[in-house]
Amino acid sequence: MTDLSIKYNKAIPRYTSYPTVPHWKLQNPDQADWLNEVKSIYFSQVDKSISLYMHLPFCESLCTYCGCNKRITKNHGVEERYIDALLAEWDIYVKALEEKPVIRNIHLGGGTPTFFSSENLHKLLFTILETSEIHPQKAFSFEGHPNNTTYEQLKVLADLGFDRVSFGVQDFNLQVQKAIHRIQPIENVRKTTAWARELGYTSVNYDLIYGLPFQTLVNIEENIEKLREFKPERIALYSYAHVPWKSKAQRGYGDEDLPKPDEKLAMYLRAKQLLNEMGYENIGMDHYALPQDELTIAKEKGYLNRNFMGYTTDQNQMMIGLGCSAISATGTAFVQNEKVVEKYQTAVLDEKLPLTTGHFLTEEEETSAQLINQLICNGKADFSTNSLSMELWEGAKSELDEMQDDGLVEIDDYFAKVTEEGMLFVRNICSLFDPKLKQKSDKPQFSQSI
Structure with a gap:
């Protein structure tokens, strides 16, 4: 750990x-x-x-x-x-x-x-x-x-x-x-x-x-x-x-x-x-x-x-x-x-x-917002509901695989479930579906996840 x-x-x-x-x-x-x-x-x-x-x-x-x-x-x-x-x-x-x-x-x-x-x-x-x-x-x-x-x-x-x-x-x-x-x-x-x-x-x-x-x-x-x-x-x-x-x-x-x-x-x-x-x-x-x-x-x-x-x-x-x-x-x-x-x-x-x-919010942002809310509230999310959520899934697939190897999340066919251990890192999991986080800033904006 x-x-x-x-x-x-x-x-x-x-x-x-x-x-x-x-x-x-x-x-x-x-x-x-x-x-x-x-x-x-x-x-x-x-x-x-x-x-x-x-x-x-x-x-x-x-x-x-x-x-x-x-x-x-x-x-x-x-x-x-x-x-x-x-x-x-x-x-x-x-x-x-x-x-x-x-x-x-x-x-x-x-x-x-x-x-x-x-x-x-x-x-x-x-x-x-x-x-x-x-x-x-x-x-x-x-x-x-x-x-x-x-x-x-x-x-x-x-x-x-x-x-x-x-x-x-x-x-x-x-x-x-x-x-x-x-x-x-x-x-x-x-x-x-x-x-x-x-x-x-x-x-x-x-x-x-x-x-x-x-x-x-x-x-x-x-x-x-x-x-x-x-x-x-x-x-x-x-x-x-x-x-x-x-x-x-x-x-x-x-x-x-x-x-x-x-x-x-x-x-x-x-x-x-x-x-x-x-x-x-x-x-x-x-x-x-x-x-x-x-x-x-x-x-x-x-x-x-x-x-x-x-x-x-x-x-x-x-x-x-x-x-x-x-x-x-x-x-x-x-x-x-x-x-x-x-x-x-x-x-x-x-x-x-x-x-x-x-x-x-744009339609894409509403999709990310809904998925992030599902993960942070109920520890699971279905990404097969529309093409936008499926695109987010595909874009994060390699990192999701790595998180699954680390025991933080269980994934299967466009469905993600956060493990009990993974809830400590749920912000990290949510960040995979946040395209805006890739935008760089000259100033610090957020606190550390741990």
């Missing part, structure tokens, strides 16, 4: 979207064109609904591992204007659809959503829900920081229909926490988890990261062992992405402080082993869930899906992103908002969508 980690440790996208953002073609997409796309796809769906993502970028302190778009401030006076902007942006979409949109999923991400007071969270969500219809199979979730998530915030969100929360734990070890500027006592994790369950949250997720500076195999074992007390329904086990050219905060430590690729691989394999022994099942890439979880059931039945908010059982691709840097998707197109808070606010409060980049 060490030899494989060296062989396949390459700079590869995480394939949250396809094409990936660096290959999007549009600059400053036209608002009318985008809204027409949204209306067309929304009303053509069999199950007419949208997923709504809201990016809340503010954090009181900087976590150096984080590559997300954020604004560090202790000034909570920024909350009200930002929420007014989110609501103004939502109003643009509601007016364009000319009816109350049906919301199936809501996710609050960041940044730190629990930076916002319970009163302001209520104002934001109550207004949005009042102008919408709620899908009978709705799923509302948010990301919480155990250090600043309060009982009142959890209760306000529960009262509004939220029943899922994801707590960013990352690592319980103090030395690692100091290195990533995320000192977070286990008591805070214990307290917020207990509150969530007391208030009726049915799904608690913990985010853990392996490959952090000064992290060791012993740290990983201790982290997993501590989970026995909490037994969250889901666990996201992310590989630390070292991208100092993108995230300046990561320049505070060097490559010598990070686990080597073979050490990082050992961390992943040990964590996976321990999680499986505790009863968690592998869900796609990076995720684990208990057997009764709906993601586990979706994986077993072959309808697991994935979008910018993560793995989901929802088959619709329609996602509206509100907030600075938020991405929206229809299944055939993407757009991204302005990343600078002030520029974003100025635009939407002037009743303009602050679209800075975007992309409308």
Whole structure:
């Protein structure tokens, strides 16, 4: 396995979207064109609904591992204007659809959503829900920081229909926490988890990261062992992405402080082993869930899906992103908002969508996107469905043969199935069907796959 980690440790996208953002073609997409796309796809769906993502970028302190778009401030006076902007942006979409949109999923991400007071969270969500219809199979979730998530915030969100929360734990070890500027006592994790369950949250997720500076195999074992007390329904086990050219905060430590690729691989394999022994099942890439979880059931039945908010059982691709840097998707197109808070606010409060980049997919790109999604979600894909997918297969056949020899994938007559070992390298497998990855760039764009 060490030899494989060296062989396949390459700079590869995480394939949250396809094409990936660096290959999007549009600059400053036209608002009318985008809204027409949204209306067309929304009303053509069999199950007419949208997923709504809201990016809340503010954090009181900087976590150096984080590559997300954020604004560090202790000034909570920024909350009200930002929420007014989110609501103004939502109003643009509601007016364009000319009816109350049906919301199936809501996710609050960041940044730190629990930076916002319970009163302001209520104002934001109550207004949005009042102008919408709620899908009978709705799923509302948010990301919480155990250090600043309060009982009142959890209760306000529960009262509004939220029943899922994801707590960013990352690592319980103090030395690692100091290195990533995320000192977070286990008591805070214990307290917020207990509150969530007391208030009726049915799904608690913990985010853990392996490959952090000064992290060791012993740290990983201790982290997993501590989970026995909490037994969250889901666990996201992310590989630390070292991208100092993108995230300046990561320049505070060097490559010598990070686990080597073979050490990082050992961390992943040990964590996976321990999680499986505790009863968690592998869900796609990076995720684990208990057997009764709906993601586990979706994986077993072959309808697991994935979008910018993560793995989901929802088959619709329609996602509206509100907030600075938020991405929206229809299944055939993407757009991204302005990343600078002030520029974003100025635009939407002037009743303009602050679209800075975007992309409308070609037929070839839609084929690659579908195949990559099938591989990353369900670990298998049929390439015999059309001539475009067959061409992708033929173009990758020699590399697929090599990956089969390495035990990563099983192939037979235009059908590929990722092995259990191969799921660690699923990004590498997906990259074979990404023609755009062959386009060279003068700047680094993606993190290493291991």
